[in-house]
Amino acid sequence: MDLETFSKYGGVNRVINYDVCIGCYTCEEVCSFIHEGKGYIVLYDIGGGLNKPISCFHCAKAPCVTACPTGAMHRDKDGAVLVDISKCIGCSACLAACPFGIPEIIPPGFATKCDLCNPLRSEGLTPGCVSMCPTRAIVWGTTAEVAKELRVRALKKLIYKPVP
Amino acid sequence: MKFAFMCKKGQAGGRGKVAVVGGGPAGLAATGYLVCYGYEVDVYEKLPLAGGMMMFGIPPYRIHRDSITEGIEDLEKNFGVKFSYRTKVFCGEPRHDEGDEFINNLIDLKKIVNEYDAVLLTTGIWSSRRLGVPGDNAKGVFSALEYVYSWWTYELGYTTHKPPVGNKVVVIGGGYSAIDAAEVALMKGAKEVYLTYRRTIREAPAGEYEVRRVVSEGVKWVELIQPTKVVVSNDKAVGVEFVKMRLGEPDETGRPRPVPMPGTEHVIEADMVLAAVGEIPTPPLNTECDGVKVDPKRKTIIVNERMQTGIEKVFAAGDVVTGPSMIGKAIGSGLRAATHLDHFLRAKKVV
Numbered sequence: 360m361d362l363e364t365f366s367k368y369g370g371v372n373r374v375i376n377y378d379v380c381i382g383c384y385t386c387e388e389v390c391s392f393i394h395e396g397k398g399y400i401v402l403y404d405i406g407g408g409l410n411k412p413i414s415c416f417h418c419a420k421a422p423c424v425t426a427c428p429t430g431a432m433h434r435d436k437d438g439a440v441l442v443d444i445s446k447c448i449g450c451s452a453c454l455a456a457c458p459f460g461i462p463e464i465i466p467p468g469f470a471t472k473c474d475l476c477n478p479l480r481s482e483g484l485t486p487g488c489v490s491m492c493p494t495r496a497i498v499w500g501t502t503a504e505v506a507k508e509l510r511v512r513a514l515k516k517l518i519y520k521p522v523p
Numbered sequence: 524m525k526f527a528f529m530c531k532k533g534q535a536g537g538r539g540k541v542a543v544v545g546g547g548p549a550g551l552a553a554t555g556y557l558v559c560y561g562y563e564v565d566v567y568e569k570l571p572l573a574g575g576m577m578m579f580g581i582p583p584y585r586i587h588r589d590s591i592t593e594g595i596e597d598l599e600k601n602f603g604v605k606f607s608y609r610t611k612v613f614c615g616e617p618r619h620d621e622g623d624e625f626i627n628n629l630i631d632l633k634k635i636v637n638e639y640d641a642v643l644l645t646t647g648i649w650s651s652r653r654l655g656v657p658g659d660n661a662k663g664v665f666s667a668l669e670y671v672y673s674w675w676t677y678e679l680g681y682t683t684h685k686p687p688v689g690n691k692v693v694v695i696g697g698g699y700s701a702i703d704a705a706e707v708a709l710m711k712g713a714k715e716v717y718l719t720y721r722r723t724i725r726e727a728p729a730g731e732y733e734v735r736r737v738v739s740e741g742v743k744w745v746e747l748i749q750p751t752k753v754v755v756s757n758d759k760a761v762g763v764e765f766v767k768m769r770l771g772e773p774d775e776t777g778r779p780r781p782v783p784m785p786g787t788e789h790v791i792e793a794d795m796v797l798a799a800v801g802e803i804p805t806p807p808l809n810t811e812c813d814g815v816k817v818d819p820k821r822k823t824i825i826v827n828e829r830m831q832t833g834i835e836k837v838f839a840a841g842d843v844v845t846g847p848s849m850i851g852k853a854i855g856s857g858l859r860a861a862t863h864l865d866h867f868l869r870a871k872k873v874v
Contacts, residue, residue, distance in 0.1 A: 381581075381585050381586070383849050383850040383851045384849045384850070384851025384852055384855075385548075385850055385851035385854050386851070387851060388851040388852060388854050388855030388858070389528070389851075389854065389855070389858070391855070392855055392858045392859065407730050407731040407732035407735075408727070408728075408729060408730010408731055408732055408733060409730060409732050479528070479529070482530075482531065483531060484528065484529070484530070484531060485525075485528070487528050487529075490524065490525040490528035491524055491525065491526070491528055491552070491854065492524070493524055493548075493577055493586045493590055493591065493850060494585065494586050494587070494590065495587065495590050
């Protein structure tokens with residue numbers, strides 16, 4: 360697959376396997392540490408005492424990229440959806456378009472969201488939330504690798520019975 | 524886990540020597556940060572393996588041990604971190620905490636402070652609150668933490684002593700420790716497990732979902748009861764006497780205060796009682812050590828806004844500073860302390 364097609368259809372991505380997430384806040388804490396106090400993977404109380412994280416899905420057909428009138432919302436070579444703040448006008452079109460409510464407009468008026476730890480990726484490292492998740496709930500890789508890992512996990516659940 | 528998530532390889536070193544006392548989530552996260560910035564780090568750990576509560580408290584079906592050991596091995600092999608296991612660091616007359624039965628070495632905290640450029644204290648919360656009722660020291664009464672970690676150390680081969688399997692087990696508490704203790708007791712073969720809490724399922728710190736999950740596995744949930752005594756026969760627990768509670772006005776935590784209803788005392792038979800009524804911080808000192816001070820009420824280490832103790836080169840982070848919290852919060856605290864420690868040593872070099 361050529362690079363353009365690769366990045367267009369997801370590239371590398373991160374999927375949260377909610378079954379194994381224990382809501383320990385490691386991803387949020389590490390993310391906010393890396394991004395000077397602002398977390399881009401954040402846990403919310405969804406009732407019943409459950410806290411689960413949500414972050415940008417870096418969609419293959421990202422509605423925020425389509426909706427952005429200035430081309431600020433774009434995709435990098437790995438497939439991550441990023442904001443070019445020099446082009447962003449803070450219009451909230453991306454937020455309106457996002458099915459998950461992910462982009463945020465912050466002062467002085469531009470959109471901000473998860474960058475899949477762009478500086479770390481440029482050094483060949485994985486995003487902080489992926490590296491530090493104690494339960495391996497955050498699966499990372501090319502879309503094919505992520506699919507394989509999730510399928511193997513599903514198989515294990517089908518085959519193994521819990522041993523006392 | 525990759526604790527050194529900020530770099531592929533450590534820098535050449537030479538930035539200074541740092542001792543991390545306590546190899547749990549806060550200590551390991553700080554270690555990962557410091558090796559990426561070129562520090563030489565030694566970790567002192569009282570248990571036979573690092574990971575702290577992630578390894579010996581939280582059950583392996585929640586956090587896979589492989590995930591933690593891979594991170595520890597990465598620090599050891601790729602970043603030259605030295606782990607001293609079964610080593611307790613303490614200042615003054617050592618206090619007995621949970622997990623201390625694995626100790627081979629005792630090192631004076633003052634010696635560590637002298638030998639290193641900086642020290643980070645991340646010793647966590649290895650002491651369980653007692654029930655505080657008559658009979659709470661009878662045979663068959665354990666803290667939830669003590670009971671679960673004795674299973675994990677047994678399974679990992681660090682002890683040949685197999686922990687007891689209860690017949691009728693009563694767990695007291697409504698937090699994650701209580702949930703885990705009840706589930707482990709059931710998995711290990713207990714016939715009946717009662718999970719008892721003094722408020723209702725709505726106030727249980729572990730949350731309604733977790734309570735309902737263990738109930739679906741066979742745990743019996745009994746709410747609005749509080750233990751008044753452990754019934755003891757021949758030094759052994761044979762039951763727990765409870766009093767029924769009702770919810771009163773909100774207390775200082777904002778939750779309704781449970782109020783006992785006299786005359787409603789009743790006994791639940793049990794041959795094993797697991798107390799999960801909270802953990803207490805376990806700093807490596809009693810009240811004071813050359814300026815490092817412990818909050819007399821909370822038992823936490825007192826730090827300033829830069830996470831520095833009374834000795835400027837000694838920092839502290841994690842649950843021993845905040846009190847019982849979450850793995851992630853301890854990791855965040857460890858990372859922030861490591862940043863302050865780094866800034867402190869850099870500033871010192873400039874001067």
